[in-house]
Amino acid sequence: MKAGLKTVVVLAFVLAIGFTLVILSCALWNNWLPLIVAFTFVLAPLPNSVCGRLAGSNDFTAESNTAYLSFGHFLTGTLVSSGFAIPLILLHSKLIQGPACWMSMAGGSLVYGTILVYAGLFNEGQDEMGF
Amino acid sequence: MSSGLPRSSYDPRRIFLFNLPKLNLGGKGREIGTYLAGGLFAASFFLLIDASTISSHAKPPPDAPYDTVPVHISFTDWIPAIFSTLGYLTISILDKTHLTSNSSDSFGSEGSIASRARAVLFVGVALLAGGFAGSLTVLILKYLVPGYNAYAYYGAANVGMNGGLMLSSLILWIAQSSSDEYEYQLTV
Numbered sequence: 001m002k003a004g005l006k007t008v009v010v011l012a013f014v015l016a017i018g019f020t021l022v023i024l025s026c027a028l029w030n031n032w033l034p035l036i037v038a039f040t041f042v043l044a045p046l047p048n049s050v051c052g053r054l055a056g057s058n059d060f061t062a063e064s065n066t067a068y069l070s071f072g073h074f075l076t077g078t079l080v081s082s083g084f085a086i087p088l089i090l091l092h093s094k095l096i097q098g099p100a101c102w103m104s105m106a107g108g109s110l111v112y113g114t115i116l117v118y119a120g121l122f123n124e125g126q127d128e129m130g131f
Numbered sequence: 132m133s134s135g136l137p138r139s140s141y142d143p144r145r146i147f148l149f150n151l152p153k154l155n156l157g158g159k160g161r162e163i164g165t166y167l168a169g170g171l172f173a174a175s176f177f178l179l180i181d182a183s184t185i186s187s188h189a190k191p192p193p194d195a196p197y198d199t200v201p202v203h204i205s206f207t208d209w210i211p212a213i214f215s216t217l218g219y220l221t222i223s224i225l226d227k228t229h230l231t232s233n234s235s236d237s238f239g240s241e242g243s244i245a246s247r248a249r250a251v252l253f254v255g256v257a258l259l260a261g262g263f264a265g266s267l268t269v270l271i272l273k274y275l276v277p278g279y280n281a282y283a284y285y286g287a288a289n290v291g292m293n294g295g296l297m298l299s300s301l302i303l304w305i306a307q308s309s310s311d312e313y314e315y316q317l318t319v
Contacts, residue, residue, distance in 0.1 A: 074303075075169060076169065077171075077172075079173075081170035085174055085177035089177060089180060
């Protein structure tokens with residue numbers, strides 16, 4: 001897929017909106033607990049790239065170890081799921097307000113989606129990243 | 132072979148009278164199943180963490196503000212979770228291809244690989260089931276029998292957590308035991 005300059009600008013805007021939502025959800029109530037969400041979503045693409053490199057997924061002649069890949073997928077699922085679960089927990093025990101919960105969740109998914117789309121668009125040389 | 136079955140669908144090593152359907156999800160399904168299993172694993176842990184957070188921030192009822200909260204989540208509530216997690220790790224680490232293999236060791240003295248793999252699988256499943264039963268025990272003995280019905284959510288979250296781990300291990304099993312056709316296509 002061709003990625004033009006417009007796509008980059010739009011992606012950057014979406015990323016900025018996502019981070020703004022997360023920071024606002026903390027700053028408006030002067031309660032910085034929802035910032036954990038940003039860390040989980042920023043870390044979420046990491047296991048797949050690390051495990052993909054470990055498994056040697058680009059070298060098909062060697063025996064590529066799918067266990068590494070599966071472990072990376074598992075960790076990604078764990079991180080994304082905790083990104084949604086942490087604000088809900090904080091809301092449930094009344095540590096943060098309701099709007100802060102929804103704002104941090106929306107902001108975190110925007111950040112994660114941006115990273116996914118960016119990686120999908122600009123990794124044409126590699127066959128498939130599969131986040 | 133004098134059975135009336137067509138040759139293609141007859142597996143001489145099968146042990147069931149009927150052919151059980153073999154789930155084959157393919158490469159993409161394998162990936163999605165692994166993602167789902169990981170998500171469910173974390174979600175079930177956060178269910179118990181949710182109950183612990185609520186318990187540690189619990190306030191006495193507003194009409195009696197000087198009462199103490201009668202029951203809290205303690206280490207007892209986490210023991211079933213520890214057992215379930217150990218069982219989960221044991222099952223997921225196991226290489227499933229050895230469960231049905233007939234080949235024996237290269238040394239041939241320690242018994243076949245399949246029987247050892249089955250023993251490990253038995254331990255894992257026993258730990259998982261023990262964790263689930265333990266969570267039910269905690270729910271009944273700690274919350275329902277003494278009459279803390281207002282705090283039954285703590286026990287219910289415990290049961291949900293252990294059930295979620297079981298379900299997640301089931302999904303991971305199905306996803307991982309589907310054939311690696313995707314992989315073969317790449318290697319050829």
